[in-house]
Amino acid sequence: MSQKRGIIRTHISSFSKKMIYGFFIFLSTCVFGQDQTLADSLETIYVTGDFEEEKRLGILTDLTIKHPVSAAKIKYSNELLALAKEMDSSQYLFVVYLEKGNAYSALGEYPEAIENFLNAGDIALQRGDSTQLAMMYGSVANIYLHMGNYQTCIPFYKKSIAILKNNMQQERDSIKFAVSLENLGYTYSKLNKPDSALILLNKSGELFRKFNDTIHLAFNQLNKGEVYTQKKEYKKAEKSINLAFPVIEKYGYYDAMCQTLIDISEIYLVKNEMERASESAYKSLEQAMEHNLKSEISQANLQLSKIYEQTGNDKQAMVFYKNHIIYRDSVTNLSSVQEIANMRTDFEVAQKQTEIDLKQSEVELLNQQKSNLRILAFSMIALLGLTGFYFRNIRRAKRRSDDLLLNILPSSTAQELKENGKVKAKKFDEVTVMFTDFQAFTRYSENLSPEVLVKSVDFFFSKFDEIIDKYELEKIKTIGDAYMCAGGLTHVSKDEVIKILQAAFEIKKFVEKMRHSSDDNIAHFNIRIGINTGPVVAGVVGTKKFAYDIWGDTVNIASRMESNSDAGRINVSENTYQLIRDHFDCEYRGEIDVKNKGMMKMYFVNGAKKNPQNPVKDKSFKVLC
Numbered sequence: 001m002s003q004k005r006g007i008i009r010t011h012i013s014s015f016s017k018k019m020i021y022g023f024f025i026f027l028s029t030c031v032f033g034q035d036q037t038l039a040d041s042l043e044t045i046y047v048t049g050d051f052e053e054e055k056r057l058g059i060l061t062d063l064t065i066k067h068p069v070s071a072a073k074i075k076y077s078n079e080l081l082a083l084a085k086e087m088d089s090s091q092y093l094f095v096v097y098l099e100k101g102n103a104y105s106a107l108g109e110y111p112e113a114i115e116n117f118l119n120a121g122d123i124a125l126q127r128g129d130s131t132q133l134a135m136m137y138g139s140v141a142n143i144y145l146h147m148g149n150y151q152t153c154i155p156f157y158k159k160s161i162a163i164l165k166n167n168m169q170q171e172r173d174s175i176k177f178a179v180s181l182e183n184l185g186y187t188y189s190k191l192n193k194p195d196s197a198l199i200l201l202n203k204s205g206e207l208f209r210k211f212n213d214t215i216h217l218a219f220n221q222l223n224k225g226e227v228y229t230q231k232k233e234y235k236k237a238e239k240s241i242n243l244a245f246p247v248i249e250k251y252g253y254y255d256a257m258c259q260t261l262i263d264i265s266e267i268y269l270v271k272n273e274m275e276r277a278s279e280s281a282y283k284s285l286e287q288a289m290e291h292n293l294k295s296e297i298s299q300a301n302l303q304l305s306k307i308y309e310q311t312g313n314d315k316q317a318m319v320f321y322k323n324h325i326i327y328r329d330s331v332t333n334l335s336s337v338q339e340i341a342n343m344r345t346d347f348e349v350a351q352k353q354t355e356i357d358l359k360q361s362e363v364e365l366l367n368q369q370k371s372n373l374r375i376l377a378f379s380m381i382a383l384l385g386l387t388g389f390y391f392r393n394i395r396r397a398k399r400r401s402d403d404l405l406l407n408i409l410p411s412s413t414a415q416e417l418k419e420n421g422k423v424k425a426k427k428f429d430e431v432t433v434m435f436t437d438f439q440a441f442t443r444y445s446e447n448l449s450p451e452v453l454v455k456s457v458d459f460f461f462s463k464f465d466e467i468i469d470k471y472e473l474e475k476i477k478t479i480g481d482a483y484m485c486a487g488g489l490t491h492v493s494k495d496e497v498i499k500i501l502q503a504a505f506e507i508k509k510f511v512e513k514m515r516h517s518s519d520d521n522i523a524h525f526n527i528r529i530g531i532n533t534g535p536v537v538a539g540v541v542g543t544k545k546f547a548y549d550i551w552g553d554t555v556n557i558a559s560r561m562e563s564n565s566d567a568g569r570i571n572v573s574e575n576t577y578q579l580i581r582d583h584f585d586c587e588y589r590g591e592i593d594v595k596n597k598g599m600m601k602m603y604f605v606n607g608a609k610k611n612p613q614n615p616v617k618d619k620s621f622k623v624l625c
Helices: 012-024 036-048 053-066 070-087 090-106 110-127 130-146 150-165 171-190 194-210 214-230 234-250 254-270 274-290 294-310 314-332 334-377 380-408 411-420 441-447 450-470 496-515 553-563 574-580
Strands: 426-438 474-479 482-487 527-541 547-551 570-573 584-594 598-608
Touching: 036 053, 053 070, 053 090, 070 090, 090 110, 090 130, 110 130, 130 150, 130 171, 150 171, 150 547, 150 553, 171 194, 171 214, 194 214, 214 234, 214 254, 234 254, 254 274, 254 294, 274 294, 294 314, 426 496, 426 553, 450 474, 450 482, 450 496, 474 547, 482 496, 496 527, 496 570, 496 574, 496 598, 527 553, 527 574, 553 570, 553 598, 570 574, 574 584, 574 598
Parallel strands: 527 570
Antiparallel strands: 426 482, 426 527, 474 482, 527 547, 570 598, 584 598
């Protein structure tokens, strides 16, 4: 939820819907997907049967795309699915699966949404339609946006952007590209990177304005409002909301209306106008309940809890807070995360397996042709010699392939992939996740040449890789100037959290050393470090290449620990503190208001204790403070 010192809560559900309709806006004659009057008219025609039979397919398609009620959308999409299968029409099948995914997403039924989006992705792959594949990537990213898993959103949005950038030939393609930029910009805002977010939002806003796209421009204003809030430019934030709300209300985007009403409530709360604040929050809750929008119901309850708490009515505040927890957990429960992870992994590994099978078939055919030529050209002895050489090369290539796989994936995961052709997503109960981030990176990027900037980031991250390998930890990925790694994925041991802290201090010492160096060819960064411990889900993702990824609330909190850290400091959560307090000198910072999480205890880690109560068995235990 929004921080107490801030004003605006950004619109997750509205943003997802915006993305969906941005993609599908041009598949019909209707300009806006939520034109209730047109949907009612089409529904009346279809129910009464007052149409020619050859028009059934078109009417069902329009109802599937345009109907604003999710339950009805699912009903008509199922009818269209049966008809499309009968016609063996892959184009209509894609429409069905994507729109069913949209409907389930709006209802907060994320596993069902993911399943339909991935079915749409299968159709796009079969058709070789890159634009449809980009639409699927964007839709999957939106699910993780709903769930607050912002780190996982980024690669999916980037895949969508990369495809759409090459397809910008018409106005509709430019709009799709702009929507993808908008979504990525929004995601960066949720990762507390307002400068990067604003660059992307300004670019997408220019395209929406160029093509007079009123709806998308309204959502663009809402998202800029969030960024202006992060930058503490509250007048600009309020102005953006006021420009956007009439458009959102006019076209009946109910989830966006709920979110915007909460934003307005927050503004009044900051101004201490409690009556107006509660009035807007109750309106949001009423709309959300009417349309069964679980995420918005949760947020409205939390907002009302805050209002009653601030007015001193603790009993009523607790009632609304309990309701918030109930609906929040129904949206982001771990079983849903696990199910989504399994489906996503199956789809992406299946894609990779298809590529491998095709290549293997080509190689086998080529080898067969070569074998026939050898039989004609050489004697049996020569053939045996060549065969021996051939198999030696195969073994050598296999070793190189195995080494490369181990560089990408943990050893146990790589072995599972080789044996089964796929990797099942797994839950780990205690993993310690570390994020690092360079302070004032945006300012550096503006003042340094691209060559020096890239060289600097590569220089630091290469050293980080060495340190992570030294402590047998697992590097997960880098996102811009952020570096993410974890302990406890390959070795189940209580020492993994200690190793993470050892690595953190070594990284910190290296960055401090370079900051005071006289080397002008390398940027003199300072660094923030954040660490959290808890359960995660891990699996293999990627289409062009495999990548090992983890997700869950533990990852999000680790990112929040980093963003709430200070330059040159290591900030840890309460969970991590309880595991390291006997080994490290920790400085309690108090409870800090964390975006989307509420009040959380945090600790700065100053260094290792001279005489820890439970020394680590590893004789190499020492910290470079």
